[in-house]
Amino acid sequence: DPLAARLKLLRNALQQREREQKETEASEEPERPADAGEPAGGGLQGWEQVGELTYRRVFSFENPLAGEPLSEHLVPRGLSAGDLLFFDTETTGLSGGAGTVAFLVALGRLAGERLEVEQLFLADYPGEPEFLRSLAPALGSAGQLVSYNGRTFDAPLLAGRFALNRLSLQTRGHSDLLYWARRLWKRALGDCSLGSIEREVLGLERGQDVAGWEVPGIYLDYLRRGWSPRLPLVWEHNLQDVRSLAVLFARLNAALGGGELPGRADLASLGSWLLKSGGEQRGLELLRLSFEEGDERAGRALGLHLKRAGRWDEAAQVWRRLVADRRSLFAAVELAKQAEHRLRDPLEALEWVRQVAGWGLPLEPRSRRELAARRARLERLASRPAERRTQAPK
DNA sequence: GCCGATGTCTGCATGAAATC
DNA sequence: GATTTCATGCAGACATCGGC
8 A cells, every 4th residue: 555655654754853862951051052042932022822832823804705695616516715724834845755744834714804924833843633623623524625736735744744643624615726827828938936826816926025945944053053033034934825826716706707817818728628627608709719819829729629629610710710810730731621621621621731832931840741641642643533532542 | 956837849639521 | 139339538658857
């Protein structure tokens, strides 16, 4: 059983780490430099102690969803805004193995006009079981988790921590906004990190912040020295991540429901996705809009969809425009196929293929081969007597 | 370094239709 | 009836990316 094997590995690694920690503790007094600042726990003003080493604080913001109905593309039918749980974790690293611990978690819930964000902070490793027990009710009762890359990073990491501590965790649905962000803004932005989406799409600016890669070091510094002056920045970073997550969710939700998409969104990509996912009306709307704005990919997707739906004339209109405006090889070949197989007119098909040759496009070897084969076949057909041309051979 | 979702590319199977 | 040709859809391989 691969899962059992992995858990065994994780347990062994954890036991090894605990042994090393005990040896270190036995061999030396903890170093406490003069400039270490406040002792452990001493800098936690504003936090409520809810366990021996677990602290909690709560913030309230304006609800970015503001009563909008939820899109079924983002959240399963039947769930309401109150069932969502936005979450983000800060951890001691990226590896995801037994050595990586989540020490800070932000949980955001929508309640009426407000977005309530609860943060839980683990002040030292031995408190992990109680820290996880504090998290479990919220994670377990949420109808839908919402995260940024949490499906790959945060959720498996927490699941591993619960398993290692012999605690159970049952969660339900999970909506990961990273995949939406890539679908929509990858073409325009390239980089789809949450920070880039905040700046370029949501128009949010953070004040003083820490980079993600700095977080483990700051926490380890805090554990080693009893305090780190940069720890509050980590708390703030975590808080802002969940707040941005809720804002991004609200903007996506509005766009899927028919509203405007922020930033230079890839409407062709979203339209194609919607067509495959049962959102035909909105999908076609977005593809047409994007095609009007000059996106060739939107035209290709639109034409193919119309062709599959048997709307040949509408498909041909799209392809003719692609040929006229963009010299699209794809559209010319589609027109040739339609002429040969549907209109039974190999002469017209040949005309489309010859037109492409006349453009002198730099073609990939494969495309060049295919085009040449099509042309040769159509020339054979076209050279036959007219009465033998009406039924194109296959 | 890990992992899951996604997009792209390629090869293959299938079915339909025409040809020999 | 066997063979050929074409369009289409699917599966698998592979690369990319973001989280701390």
